Amino acid sequence: MKLPLTLLILCLASMTFGQSVVHEVGIAQSNDDVEQEGDFVSLNDLELDLGWNQGEESKIGLIFRNANIDPGASIDSAYLRLMLQSALSDSLTVSIHLESEPFPLKYADTIGIDEGRSYVSTIVEWTLAPATAGTVVKSPDLSTLIQEGIALQNWGPSSGLNFLLTPNTIDDSVYLEAEFFSFDQNDPTRRPRLFIELDGSFINGIAASAPSSANVVVFPNPSAGLVTINASSAIKSLTLRDTQGRVVYFRQGLHSVQENLTVEAPGIYFLEAVSENGREVKRLIVR
DSSP states (O other): OOOBGGGOOGGGGGSOOOOEEEEEEEOOSGGGEEEEETTEEESSOSEEEEEEETTEEEEEEEEEOOOOBOTTOOEEEEEEEEEBSSOBOSOEEEEEEEBSOSSOOOOOTTSOTTTTOOBOSOOEEEEEOOBOTTOEEEOSOOHHHHHHHHTSTTOOTTOOEEEEEEESOOOTTOEEEEEEEOGGGOOTTTSOEEEEEEEGGGBTTHHHHSOOOOOOEEESSSBSSEEEEEOSSOEEEEEEEOTTOOEEEEEEOOOOSEEEEEOOSOEEEEEEEEETTEEEEEEEEEO
16 A cells, blocks of 8 residues: 555654664774874874873874764764773863864874864863773763764765864973873774764664664665565554654554555655564665
8 A cells, every 4th residue: 555645644743753873983994093292193103192291282183984974864962982091190171173074184194183174163172080091981972063064065974073182271381191092902992982872764874784683675766756665574663754854754553564655755765664573774765
């Protein structure tokens, strides 16, 4: 049977049907987490120094490539996770910036890590408390910062997020640096990580990466508007969202392993099918 979008009941608009997931992104290569002490840039150091040493500033850059976040996503929360390599003796306040470029250039040891780069207007301040070596620290919420990033022109799932962390105050007479484990420690549990909470339908390829035994097939895709949804077990509900995350169709109480859906407006959609065996999200293109 056909399920035209005009069957959408108004009261469904006030309900939330998305499933929030925590998306983890790591540093992909050695020279994507770097430190700069004074004028010296180190691409392959075992630690990342952030702070100051008798007036010499230490700052770090962190590029998370292929963020796999689709345009139009709404970020619920986000934070950086780093591990201290040595003890931090006193409180250290730093600023977190995000480069205003969806495909950040590689770092080089011949140029400053922020030279020739521009950053979005939002800045997040982070005060690190004194802590012992091996402590895992988490930044404040970065959702507003990342929301600006994915709103950049040409943003796509293969875009990256480049963070610059700088100390807020330089004291000429004091040494105070936070030393974090870097990518080159060769231990994934110690490397910098980025965690983003958002609706799972906006993570590119989530159907392939999320555990599911729903075995949902949507065809044809792309389509002219009429698609067939097949599953390995009875379909319980279907939810269709546009690229802004708005629910444009929802139906539950289904009992068949095959359903038809008519989509009237061309565009990119995300179809969530919940069956007796699991949940799966499919990207749907209507021409």
